[in-house]
Amino acid sequence: MLTAYGEVDLAVNALKMGATDFILKPWENEKLLATVITAAKLHQSKKEVGRLKDTERMLRNELRKEPCLIVGHSPKLMELLKIIRKVAVTDANVLLTGENGTGKEMFARELQRLSLRNNELLVTVDMGAVSETLFESELFGHVKGAFTDARNERQGKFEAAHKGTLFLDEIGNLSLPLQAKLLAVLQSRTVVRVGSNKTTPIDIRLVCATNRNLEQMVSDGMFREDLFFRINTIHIDIPPLRERPEDISCLAEFFLEKYASRYGKPRQLLSKSALDKLENYGWPGNVRELQHTMEKAVILSEGKQLAPDDFLFKPAVSSSIFFPDTIDEMEKLMLEKALERHKGNLSAAADKLGIARQTLYNKMKKYNL
Ligand SMILES: Nc1ncnc2c1ncn2[C@@H]1O[C@H](COP(=O)(O)OP(=O)(O)OP(=O)(O)O)[C@@H](O)[C@H]1O
Numbered sequence: 001m002l003t004a005y006g007e008v009d010l011a012v013n014a015l016k017m018g019a020t021d022f023i024l025k026p027w028e029n030e031k032l033l034a035t036v037i038t039a040a041k042l043h044q045s046k047k048e049v050g051r052l053k054d055t056e057r058m059l060r061n062e063l064r065k066e067p068c069l070i071v072g073h074s075p076k077l078m079e080l081l082k083i084i085r086k087v088a089v090t091d092a093n094v095l096l097t098g099e100n101g102t103g104k105e106m107f108a109r110e111l112q113r114l115s116l117r118n119n120e121l122l123v124t125v126d127m128g129a130v131s132e133t134l135f136e137s138e139l140f141g142h143v144k145g146a147f148t149d150a151r152n153e154r155q156g157k158f159e160a161a162h163k164g165t166l167f168l169d170e171i172g173n174l175s176l177p178l179q180a181k182l183l184a185v186l187q188s189r190t191v192v193r194v195g196s197n198k199t200t201p202i203d204i205r206l207v208c209a210t211n212r213n214l215e216q217m218v219s220d221g222m223f224r225e226d227l228f229f230r231i232n233t234i235h236i237d238i239p240p241l242r243e244r245p246e247d248i249s250c251l252a253e254f255f256l257e258k259y260a261s262r263y264g265k266p267r268q269l270l271s272k273s274a275l276d277k278l279e280n281y282g283w284p285g286n287v288r289e290l291q292h293t294m295e296k297a298v299i300l301s302e303g304k305q306l307a308p309d310d311f312l313f314k315p316a317v318s319s320s321i322f323f324p325d326t327i328d329e330m331e332k333l334m335l336e337k338a339l340e341r342h343k344g345n346l347s348a349a350a351d352k353l354g355i356a357r358q359t360l361y362n363k364m365k366k367y368n369l
Contacts, residue, residue, distance in 0.1 A: 002027070047153060054155050058121055070103070070110060071254045072247035076239050080107070087234050088114035095171075095231050096209040098238030101288030104209040105169060107238065111207055112165045120164030125157050128170035135178050137194045140185065146195025158191045158202050165205045171231065172212035172223065183227045206231060241283040241290065242343060248279050251287060255294035256306075265298055269305045277308040282340050332367040335360070339369065 001014035004025040011022045020039040023032060070081065087094060088111045096104040105124070112122040130138050137146070141156030158166060174182065185191055186206070190199040208231045217223035241247065252270060260267045270278075283289055293311055301310045324330040334353065342348040350360040363369075 050153055051155055051159075054160055055121070058123060058160055069254075070106060071251050072244070073250060074244035074246035076244045077247055080236065080238065081110075083234075083236060084110055085114060087111065087236070089116060091205050092233040093206040093231050094208070094234045094236060095214070096207065096236050096238065097214070098209075098211065099240045099284075099286055100211050101286035102238040102240055103287055104211075104238060105167070107236065108165075108167045108169075108207045108209060112167075112205075115165065115205065117164050117205055121161060122165045122167055123157050123161035124167045124169060126169045128173040132175065132178065136181065139182070140191040140193055142194035143196045146193070150195070153193075156191060156193065158185065158204065159200060161204045162202050163204075165207055168206070168208045168231075170210060171208040172210035172214055172217060176222070176224065179224045179227050183224060183230065186227075186230050241286045245279050248283075248290065249275055251290055252278055252294055255291050256298060259295045259298040263298060266304070268298070268301065268303070271305050271307050274306045274308050274311060277311055280341070281313055282343075328367075331363065332369070335363055335367065335369060339364075 001011070001019040001022045002025065003010065003022075006024045014022055020042055021035045023035060070077075084107060094108075094111060096107055098104050108124075109122060112118060125139065136142075137150070137154070137156065139156045139158055141154050141159055142150045144150060144153045168182075185202075188199075189203070190201050192199050214223050214228055214232070218225045218228050241251075249270075252275070256270065257267060259265075278290070278293075285292075293313070297306055297310045324333055335349075338349040338353050339346075342352065346360055347357050350357040353360065355363075
């Protein structure tokens with residue numbers, strides 16, 4: 001603050017508003033120069049402190065997450081891990097697809113762990129949770145005063161991931177205007193903080209994930225084709241748990257062990273009939289649902305051995321929200337459920353329904369299943 005009025009109120013106000021010094025006219029050149037240099041240095045170090053604070057916050061978040069251990073031995077999982085190992089050491093952009101709870105985030109972490117960037121951060125952004133208005137400031141950062149709440153300069157996730165990996169989760173939830181903004185940054189490999197005109201180069205490895213069918217979204221005009229090609233150098237599709245039932249028993253044992261030790265309970269055994277029940281269930285929520293099921297069983301059950309009754313599955317969402325009005329609707333629902341349970345095996349489904357295989361087949365035609 002440079003002024004001819006040396007009033008205390010004015011000085012206090014100026015300092016409150018962020019002035020580093022208060023200089024009265026007439027000034028001495030040498031002193032003025034020293035003050036300006038000090039102010040510039042102070043500004044630089046404040047910026048650096050801000051950047052370090054952001055990085056520290058992200059590191060803390062990372063540390064809070066448990067290290068991931070990929071459990072399973074199914075041929076499909078083994079194949080997946082082989083591809084992950086090959087791809088991880090390259091800088092290729094990776095798109096991970098799969099239903100909810102299949103392990104997309106876990107595989108993104110594995111890609112980072114096995115990459116040449118593993119000394120740097122993996123920065124995760126849940127695209128579904130970022131609002132339209134905050135998108136740019138979250139991803140690209142902002143300068144002080146760029147908008148009402150921007151009290152301090154802040155780096156965005158792109159800059160935080162510099163030299164490391166940026167994981168964009170739920171990429172299919174991004175609106176078309178935001179897709180354009182993201183594409184521009186990926187093409188130029190530079191970001192501009194909101195309110196600034198300075199471009200900052202960024203060096204990131206990009207991993208994206210979605211449970212949606214992006215190809216279909218491209219055909220429907222809901223996802224930009226150019227963005228799809230850019231994020232999709234390598235596409236890894238993680239199969240749902242019901243398509244790799246060989247993983248269920250080891251995952252179940254793994255979670256039993258984990259939660260027994262977390263809740264200080266004796267390690268229980270899994271009876272053969274209980275395991276059968278787990279292996280024959282469709283797991284619409286995939287590994288996450290299995291994990292929660294085992295956690296609940298560890299907390300609630302008392303015996304040394306877990307029995308089928310220790311596992312109560314939630315009814316499928318479709319049957320809880322859709323209540324059939326007619327006998328036909330009810331029949332169709334039962335057929336769908338039986339086919340889902342038996343993974344499309346007609347003989348097994350017909351057997352369970354108590355009808356002949358041919359009858360089931362005729363009914364499937366009738367209901368267009
Ligand atoms: N093979 C596995 N071994 C051990 N834990 C697993 C495995 N697969 C998934 N998990 C665990 O299941 C939970 C869900 O996995 P994750 O969050 O990676 O799934 P996701 O596909 O990203 O889910 P969403 O699409 O809902 O975000 C996590 O706690 C994860 O650690």
